[in-house]
Amino acid sequence: MSTKTTSMREPSTTLGSPWWRKLGRHLVAYAFLLPAILLFALFAWYPAVYGFILGFQRVNLVDAPEWVGLANFRQVVSDPLFFRAWRNTFQYVGLGLLIGFPLPLLLAVLINEMRHFAGYFRLLFYLPVMLPPIAVIYLWRWIYDPGPGLANTLLQALNLPPQPWLQSPQTAILSIVIMTTWAGLGGSMLIYLAALQGVSGELYEAAELEGANPWHRLVYITLPSIRFVVLAMLILQFIGTMQVFTEPFVLTGGGPANATETVALLLYRYAFQYGNYGAAGALGLILFVVLVTLSLLYFRLTRRPD
Amino acid sequence: MQIRTCKSSVEIRYQTIRGLGKGFFALFALLALTQGALAQNQTVVTVDCPPPQDDEAGLAVYRQNVQDFEAANPGVTIEPHEVCWDPATFSARLAGGQIETVFLVQFTDPNGLIARNQAADVTDELKSWEHFDNFNENALRIFQDAEGNIYGVPASGYALGLVYNRTLFEAAGLDPNDPPRTWDEVREYARQLTDRSRGVAGFAQLSTANQGGWHFTAYYYSFGGGELVEQQNGEWVATFNDETGVQVLQMIKDMRWTDEVLTDGVLLTQDNTKELMAAERAAMMIIPAGAVGEMVMQYGVNAEDFGAGPLPQAGGNATLIGGSGLMFSPRASEEQLQAGFDWVAYRYFDPEVLEQQLQADVAADRVVGIPGLPILSGELEERRVALIAQYANVPVENFAPYAEGTAELTLQPEPPIETQQLYQILDSAVQAVLTDRNADPQALLDQAAQQYTTQVLDRVNP
Numbered sequence: 001m002s003t004k005t006t007s008m009r010e011p012s013t014t015l016g017s018p019w020w021r022k023l024g025r026h027l028v029a030y031a032f033l034l035p036a037i038l039l040f041a042l043f044a045w046y047p048a049v050y051g052f053i054l055g056f057q058r059v060n061l062v063d064a065p066e067w068v069g070l071a072n073f074r075q076v077v078s079d080p081l082f083f084r085a086w087r088n089t090f091q092y093v094g095l096g097l098l099i100g101f102p103l104p105l106l107l108a109v110l111i112n113e114m115r116h117f118a119g120y121f122r123l124l125f126y127l128p129v130m131l132p133p134i135a136v137i138y139l140w141r142w143i144y145d146p147g148p149g150l151a152n153t154l155l156q157a158l159n160l161p162p163q164p165w166l167q168s169p170q171t172a173i174l175s176i177v178i179m180t181t182w183a184g185l186g187g188s189m190l191i192y193l194a195a196l197q198g199v200s201g202e203l204y205e206a207a208e209l210e211g212a213n214p215w216h217r218l219v220y221i222t223l224p225s226i227r228f229v230v231l232a233m234l235i236l237q238f239i240g241t242m243q244v245f246t247e248p249f250v251l252t253g254g255g256p257a258n259a260t261e262t263v264a265l266l267l268y269r270y271a272f273q274y275g276n277y278g279a280a281g282a283l284g285l286i287l288f289v290v291l292v293t294l295s296l297l298y299f300r301l302t303r304r305p306d
Numbered sequence: 307m308q309i310r311t312c313k314s315s316v317e318i319r320y321q322t323i324r325g326l327g328k329g330f331f332a333l334f335a336l337l338a339l340t341q342g343a344l345a346q347n348q349t350v351v352t353v354d355c356p357p358p359q360d361d362e363a364g365l366a367v368y369r370q371n372v373q374d375f376e377a378a379n380p381g382v383t384i385e386p387h388e389v390c391w392d393p394a395t396f397s398a399r400l401a402g403g404q405i406e407t408v409f410l411v412q413f414t415d416p417n418g419l420i421a422r423n424q425a426a427d428v429t430d431e432l433k434s435w436e437h438f439d440n441f442n443e444n445a446l447r448i449f450q451d452a453e454g455n456i457y458g459v460p461a462s463g464y465a466l467g468l469v470y471n472r473t474l475f476e477a478a479g480l481d482p483n484d485p486p487r488t489w490d491e492v493r494e495y496a497r498q499l500t501d502r503s504r505g506v507a508g509f510a511q512l513s514t515a516n517q518g519g520w521h522f523t524a525y526y527y528s529f530g531g532g533e534l535v536e537q538q539n540g541e542w543v544a545t546f547n548d549e550t551g552v553q554v555l556q557m558i559k560d561m562r563w564t565d566e567v568l569t570d571g572v573l574l575t576q577d578n579t580k581e582l583m584a585a586e587r588a589a590m591m592i593i594p595a596g597a598v599g600e601m602v603m604q605y606g607v608n609a610e611d612f613g614a615g616p617l618p619q620a621g622g623n624a625t626l627i628g629g630s631g632l633m634f635s636p637r638a639s640e641e642q643l644q645a646g647f648d649w650v651a652y653r654y655f656d657p658e659v660l661e662q663q664l665q666a667d668v669a670a671d672r673v674v675g676i677p678g679l680p681i682l683s684g685e686l687e688e689r690r691v692a693l694i695a696q697y698a699n700v701p702v703e704n705f706a707p708y709a710e711g712t713a714e715l716t717l718q719p720e721p722p723i724e725t726q727q728l729y730q731i732l733d734s735a736v737q738a739v740l741t742d743r744n745a746d747p748q749a750l751l752d753q754a755a756q757q758y759t760t761q762v763l764d765r766v767n768p
Contacts, residue, residue: 060422061401062636075765080757147505147570167572168741253514255573257738257745272394274727275422 052288054281061277072282076270084258085266089242092173092262096241100181101234107185108192109222122193126186133183137250140179141166166252169259176247176260188233195229196222231302238298239291263287349641350383351649352406355390363666371659375652382645391415393726400424405635408646413628414516414725416449416458421724421766425457426634431647432456437655440684444719449631459647461654463629463679464594465717466524467708468492468615474499474506474589475613485615485707489528489557492590492618496567499589508567510579510588511558511740517575518736519729520720521592522546523626525554527718530622534721534728535758541767542723544758546732547751553620555747559739572740581605583612592617594628595708598700599673609673613704616711624716627679655682657689664697675700677709679717724762731757 023030055072057065076082107125111118128136143150144165152162165175203221212220223230245264248254254261254269263283271280357364372384391409399405411419419425432438433456442460449458472482478498486492496508512521523534531550535542562568569588571578580597582588584605591597595614601607617625632650634643653659667674675698680687695702721728735750 060424061397062423075761078760080753080760145571164741167570169738252573253733255514255734255737256741257734257750269730272397273730274724275393275397275418275424277397 048288051281052285054277055283055285057278057281059277060275068278072278073286076279076282076286079266081258081261081266085261085263088173088258088260089244089262089264092177092244092260093238093241095174095177096180096237097234099177100185101237103181104185104188105192105230108189108196109218111189112193112196122190125189128183129186131183133246134250136179136183137247140175140182141251144175167256169257172252172256172259176244176251179251180244180247188237191229191233192226195226199225235295235298239295242291243287347381348383349381349639349645350385351408351642351646352385352387353408353646353649354387354406355410356386356388359388361670363670364663367659367662367666370662371653375649379645379648382648384649397424400635400637403637405637407635407638407642408632408650409635410461410630411458411633412630413445413448413460413463414520414720414729416631416633417722418724418726419633420449420451420457424636426636426638426643427455427457428459428634428643428647429454429456431644432459435647435651437651437682437684437686440682440686442679442681442683444627444717445629445631445679445681448719449633458631458633459650459654460629460631460681461650463627463681464596465625465627465679465712465715466592466617467595467625467712468590468618469583469593469595469597470590470613470615471583471586471588471611472613472704473611474586478589482613483703483707485613486590486618487615487711489525489618489620493557493561493565493567496561496590497565500567505587507569507582507588508565508590509561510569510574510582510591511561511572511736512574512576512579512592513736513740514573514733515575516726516729516733519732520626520628522551522554522732522736523721523729524592524617525557526550526622527624527626527716528617528622529554529620530624535723535763542763544755544763547748547755551751552747555735555739555750558736559745559747562740563743568740573737594678595676595705596678598705599676602673609700610704614676614708616708616715619715623714624718625712627717627719629679629681655686657686657693660690661693661697664693668697668699673700674698675702676705677712723766727762728758731761 017025054065056067056069058068058072059065107121111121111125114121131139146152146162146164146167149165151165155162164171166172199222203225204217207217207221243264244262245268248260248262248265249268252260254265264287267280267283267287270276270283356368359365368386372386375384376382387406389406391411393415396405416425442463445460445463446456449460450456468485470482470485475482475495478495478501480495480498486495492509499508500506512518526534526546529550531546531548531554534544534546536545537543562572569582574582576593576597579588579591579593580601583591584601584607598609598612598614601612602609632646632654634646638646664674675694680690682690731754735747735754738745738750739747
């Protein structure tokens with residue numbers, strides 16, 4: 001005796017059903033997603049879109065906004081600080097990738113090789129990450145003090161000439177990069193360590209049997225295995241450092257002599273120091289376009305043939 | 307079977323809560339309605355920046371003032387908000403309708419606010435005040451637009467001068483009652499005061515947070531440069547990149563690299579230099595004389611160890627004035643503006659209020675007696691001067707050079723177009739000469755002038 005089956009039972013897939021039936025099927029799921037979508041929309045997408053709209057308006061937040069077309073963009077581009085800010089930002093990004101990108105990877109590889117004390121070193125390198133950013137900044141401001149600061153005191157103890165650190169346009173960006181590298185390498189290092197754990201031990205054994213030395217193991221097995229993690233971290237670091245703001249703002253105020261004026265800092269200045277929201281919106285839109293373009297280019301270049 | 311209708315304990319609790327809820331709701335509604343009815347007859351004036359919580363004496367005076375004012379003006383309620391005006395948050399708060407009816411600003415802020423229509427026109431309220439004609443013209447002009455409409459009330463002022471450490475002067479064999487009056491003398495004194503082995507620099511120069519540009523402006527006036535921004539043929543033109551400007555930057559550069567009398571760290575704000583002076587790591591700085599009072603309060607130094615002279619000169623015979631004043635929300639109603647102005651006139655200019663404030667200052671061991679800039683003249687000013695002389699608790703003679711010397715100088719206000727932005731642009735020029743031994747002052751000033759022209763003047767000029 002067969003029981004009643006298909007006619008009363010709902011289909012187990014929604015393939016071929018109209019969209020409203022699909023919605024009904026997954027209503028509970030959408031309901032769970034709704035708060036997150038609303039929050040994102042309100043606090044991330046709406047301000048971003050509004051910021052882009054501001055780029056085409058002149059606002060004083062008292063009267064109605066006035067559409068001014070590309071005037072804000074013209075003003076922003078004609079600011080002598082515009083190209084200086086982009087140059088400083090790219091310099092910062094470049095130094096960050098040169099110094100701050102390989103270091104966590106190197107440390108992770110080294111720690112991964114350790115048998116004893118690995119946990120101790122992991123903690124040691126992660127400690128700076130746990131400090132609040134403002135605390136880090138004030139700590140390093142003292143370290144970089146040209147008189148009694150730790151950096152110059154150490155240099156003098158080693159009979160090396162004291163450096164101006166933050167006080168000179170030539171060394172200011174490098175000083176900030178050293179500070180942010182110190183503050184952030186623990187986090188990246190842990191991510192690389194996790195990725196390294198996933199590399200199969202068999203590959204190493206096979207390589208040893210073939211007579212590979214440690215360098216070969218690193219270059220031909222380790223790095224290719226964690227390739228995706230490394231590339232992902234690269235683009236994340238790139239996008240993050242392009243928007244650097246806190247460190248120049250608190251440490252140097254954009255100085256000395258505009259040597260650490262970055263695009264994000266300039267944007268802040270337009271909006272909150274000069275009250276020129278239109279220019280800030282325009283600069284924000286330009287930054288967005290540049291970042292999107294560079295990101296797309298990056299993904300195109302790193303796309304695997306498969 | 308009988309159906310039981312007794313209530314469970316949960317149901318009873320639920321009903322009680324509902325009942326209480328209805329009761330509270332009714333009570334709140336009643337209160338809200340009555341408040342609403344009361345509020346309709348009241349003009350509420352919100353004000354910002356009351357004395358901070360740790361200033362008990364000042365806060366007590368403030369609360370007393372609020373009470374007395376409300377008693378004398380029955381239709382007005384003063385509601386203090388514990389925030390101070392901040393350019394970074396102002397626009398957002400204005401857009402959100404949260405800006406206070408009356409807010410405190412510095413002298414550098416009004417021209418930007420007026421240009422952006424972000425402050426209310428209070429010409430009528432001011433002109434109908436009995437003491438209107440006694441206002442210091444220089445101070446009042448800061449709150450006026452080109453047509454002479456007034457958008458705020460100056461409340462207190464200062465003139466920049468030279469503050470120095472008398473103890474260090476004596477140690478270097480200099481007369482502490484005779485501060486340097488010219489820039490050449492300053493450099494000479496600084497050379498004698500600098501003692502690297504003890505970590506003492508002769509002079510501390512500001513260069514960050516728009517204060518480098520502020521100093522540049524003051525020095526420019528003292529060199530006789532005139533205005534930094536002038537109207538020529540109906541258009542505003544930047545004129546600070548002339549010979550005088552170059553002389554100013556060259557002097558700062560020489561003090562840094564030739565005389566070597568400046569502090570090691572050169573990215574300094576007022577807070578940094580006050581700290582350096584208090585710690586005796588710097589001997590002289592250019593700052594309003596009132597900074598000594600702030601150092602006493604913040605760092606516990608002795609006021610007797612410090613003195614003040616007028617701004618050193620190099621042919622200009624002028625100094626830069628600054629100060630603070632009150633402006634009004636552009637969204638305020640007529641009644642609120644009038645009530646707000648009455649409050650300002652009472653709180654900032656009434657001699658009895660001043661006396662209460664001075665008594666509180668003395669009781670709190672704060673410095674009283676350092677000369678400032680008179681905002682008013684006439685009877686009110688005479689009473690103010692007499693009261694301050696009565697309650698002064700510093701050796702006033704230490705500040706006599708400042709008072710007498712400044713009285714002989716022309717008091718020039720800050721540049722009239724987007725002052726803060728101009729100062730920020732000039733900051734870079736000052737920082738450049740302080741950090742780069744090969745900096746070219748003329749090139750730096752030309753670049754600054756170009757930046758100011760494209761970013762500010764081109765938007766202002768027709």
